[in-house]
Amino acid sequence: EAGVAQSPRYKIIEKRQSVAFWCNPISGHATLYWYQQILGQGPKLLIQFQNNGVVDDSQLPKDRFSAERLKGVDSTLKIQPAKLEDSAVYLCASSRLSYYEQYFGPGTRLTVT
């Protein structure tokens, strides 16, 4: 089966600009996650969707980050406006259901200058 797809793979923007990331999960996976991984750290959950509903967004900086999962399949994560500390790898993962094994995409490396 095809894995989790993400685009773009790399993005460089200036602070205060906006950026959007796209994720296509594994077919049939109801749960989708966005993680932020800062260099040298483990990934940290930003938001979790179950189908097209938000299950957990407690660690999402809602003043600048937003995410949606229309029709319960693809998802987009947006940052507006970006700050220097947003420089990180943004990972999308999916699983059949919550608590099941998670499969990760290749990530998007964001550099904010």
Add this chain to the structure above:
Amino acid sequence: KQEVTQIPAALSVPEGENLVLNCSFTDSAIYNLQWFRQDPGKGLTSLLLIQSSQREQTSGRLNASLDKSSGRSTLYIAASQPGDSATYLCAVHETGANNLFFGTGTRLTVIP
């Protein structure tokens, strides 16, 4: 709050050696524990998942054990190869929580 620790942070071994990576977690109320591999600039590849009711899981040269009561897991890699060089992350899924809690990883280098 769940905290996951991985020791050592970095490890270098000669090719062919058997090695053990360690993972400890503070809250034993977990649903499962997952080991991942991350190559530089890449996403995470799932290696093994151990349910809380299991003691170990094996896949090829990899064997992961879980001692939930003591808050520990180990990843054993037999006959290491240069291709095993990567960062290995463990993550726990707490009971009642929605997400994985990750350690900071062990960066493994296998020297030919």
